[in-house]
Amino acid sequence: MQSAPGLHRVKLYKLNETGGWDDKGTGLVSVGPMEFANHQSNSVGLVVIGEESQKMLMVHRILHEDIYNRQDETIITWTDPDIGTDVALSFQEGQGCNAIWQHIVRVQQDADPKHPDHRRRVIDEFDGPVGHLDGDYLHHDVGEMAGAGHIELPAAELSNLEELAKILAHVPPMQRERVAQLLMSPGYLRKVLDMFRQCEDLEDTASLHHMFRLMRSMIMLNDTQLLDELLKEEHVMDVIGCLEYDPDLQAQQQHRNFLQTAVVFKEVVPIKSQEVLQKIHQTYRIQYLKDVILPRSLDDATYATLSSLMLFNNVDVVLGLYQDANFLPETLFCCCADLQLFRTLKDRKPGDADWDDLVAFLQEFCSLAKHLQLQQRQNLWAKMTQLGMFEVITRIMQSSSAPVKLRATDILLSALAHDPQPLRSFLATQPRNELLESLVSEFVSSEESGLPEQIAELLKLLVDPETMEGSLDKNDFMDVFYNQFMEKLIAPVSGEPYEPSVSSKGKAAAAPTAAPAAGGSKSSSSSSSRNIPAST
Numbered sequence: 001m002q003s004a005p006g007l008h009r010v011k012l013y014k015l016n017e018t019g020g021w022d023d024k025g026t027g028l029v030s031v032g033p034m035e036f037a038n039h040q041s042n043s044v045g046l047v048v049i050g051e052e053s054q055k056m057l058m059v060h061r062i063l064h065e066d067i068y069n070r071q072d073e074t075i076i077t078w079t080d081p082d083i084g085t086d087v088a089l090s091f092q093e094g095q096g097c098n099a100i101w102q103h104i105v106r107v108q109q110d111a112d113p114k115h116p117d118h119r120r121r122v123i124d125e126f127d128g129p130v131g132h133l134d135g136d137y138l139h140h141d142v143g144e145m146a147g148a149g150h151i152e153l154p155a156a157e158l159s160n161l162e163e164l165a166k167i168l169a170h171v172p173p174m175q176r177e178r179v180a181q182l183l184m185s186p187g188y189l190r191k192v193l194d195m196f197r198q199c200e201d202l203e204d205t206a207s208l209h210h211m212f213r214l215m216r217s218m219i220m221l222n223d224t225q226l227l228d229e230l231l232k233e234e235h236v237m238d239v240i241g242c243l244e245y246d247p248d249l250q251a252q253q254q255h256r257n258f259l260q261t262a263v264v265f266k267e268v269v270p271i272k273s274q275e276v277l278q279k280i281h282q283t284y285r286i287q288y289l290k291d292v293i294l295p296r297s298l299d300d301a302t303y304a305t306l307s308s309l310m311l312f313n314n315v316d317v318v319l320g321l322y323q324d325a326n327f328l329p330e331t332l333f334c335c336c337a338d339l340q341l342f343r344t345l346k347d348r349k350p351g352d353a354d355w356d357d358l359v360a361f362l363q364e365f366c367s368l369a370k371h372l373q374l375q376q377r378q379n380l381w382a383k384m385t386q387l388g389m390f391e392v393i394t395r396i397m398q399s400s401s402a403p404v405k406l407r408a409t410d411i412l413l414s415a416l417a418h419d420p421q422p423l424r425s426f427l428a429t430q431p432r433n434e435l436l437e438s439l440v441s442e443f444v445s446s447e448e449s450g451l452p453e454q455i456a457e458l459l460k461l462l463v464d465p466e467t468m469e470g471s472l473d474k475n476d477f478m479d480v481f482y483n484q485f486m487e488k489l490i491a492p493v494s495g496e497p498y499e500p501s502v503s504s505k506g507k508a509a510a511a512p513t514a515a516p517a518a519g520g521s522k523s524s525s526s527s528s529s530r531n532i533p534a535s536t
Helices: 094-109 142-148 158-169 173-183 188-202 205-220 224-230 236-242 255-262 274-293 300-322 341-347 355-371 374-386 389-399 402-418 420-429 431-445 451-462 471-494
Strands: 008-015 021-033 044-050 056-061 068-071 075-080 085-091
Touching: 008 094, 021 056, 021 094, 021 173, 044 094, 044 173, 068 094, 075 094, 085 094, 158 188, 158 205, 173 188, 173 224, 188 205, 188 236, 205 224, 205 236, 224 300, 236 255, 236 274, 255 274, 274 300, 300 355, 300 374, 341 355, 341 389, 355 374, 355 389, 355 402, 374 389, 374 402, 374 420, 389 402, 389 420, 389 431, 402 420, 402 451, 420 431, 420 451, 420 471, 431 451, 431 471
Parallel strands: none
Antiparallel strands: 008 021, 008 085, 021 044, 044 056, 068 075, 075 085
């Protein structure tokens, strides 16, 4: 793993009561000024942030006492008086160990310049001259850093652009939240973005490169409130504009032009809520930001934060549409028919220009519904079932193209993942069992890659006795499944041609004398490998 400048990968150990070293986790160590709630401090500390959890593993104020030891080229140990035990940092690279050791040496040398007798020497088995420090404070002495206390941001003016970019590029982890709050001070962020517009008007390439670094650093602060502010409608295009001027690329990128002209938002069902529309647009821009604009720059923590923002937006969109009485009304026969999802699906025919997009919209809507809370999810699925979702799926499976049928089976899998009972009930009671007939027919005869395998998963879940509770599930559905469709399912395996029995016309057929052996479906498209597990 490549660490950011000023962050060094370490393992943190603490001495236990038996004299052994306990591994407290792997993280990134950095140096920064300590902050206290009631007063400013000129102390400097070591901070270790967990590599996976992004939680604080250790905060240690560098002391003036002679407690630090360097062992080998990659280990620093000391006895911490605050916790009463020995602590060790084991560095992945000797260069990182040397950088942190130099920080400690400089802090102790600068402890009290007026009293040389108080300068304590630390014990270093690899003692050498203390060079210029690297890391978070590459351009500052530790003494200056310690006296500075809180980071302050200069006025948002072109004359301060380079200084502001440098400050934001070297914010220690413990001060990121405070710096983000400073950036969100009334009017400050807008002034920064106005600076970008001035730089573009002046065609000042050097300043535009500073704007790229500045904006990237803002995003890398990984502050949720700041990210939300940057991604607002009034700011987002200027933010993306700043990120077009990457100094590592030879030419300016055209992200704004792509988002404003090439990207087309297909509104297959009119959405009247402006809040929902803004969430949809923002979600797409977040996706574009993390996958196209900054994939090389984002660390794992910031990438996860952006992904979380997308998830929360998607939940808000689903809730907003669910609560829209026009989009999902209580019944299909109310006003505003053109705004209703299922009324639109029932009015359209397979082959219409917007049919595929409508089915794709329903698929995505059902997929996102899994992120809702349980009660909200139950209410949503109940309403969609009431409005005729399974009837719509029946039409899709009977007369749509293979890719659209694949979307339909994905919708059914989402329904099964929530609660299998409504679908089983529908399949058992639907006149002529049209949907189950279509599924079985596609399973035994489809040549399309992926569709038989998806239907096999569907059928396996439908006949799973572990998810059956009521008598309707165990009796009615299983009677229909075995009496009317098992013969067709096993026909490709038995080699006997399938002829519809009288049961398909509404009369009961004799149950098979023996159930087929249990077994899951295989990925092969040959019909001989499509086995359905037996009911128990």
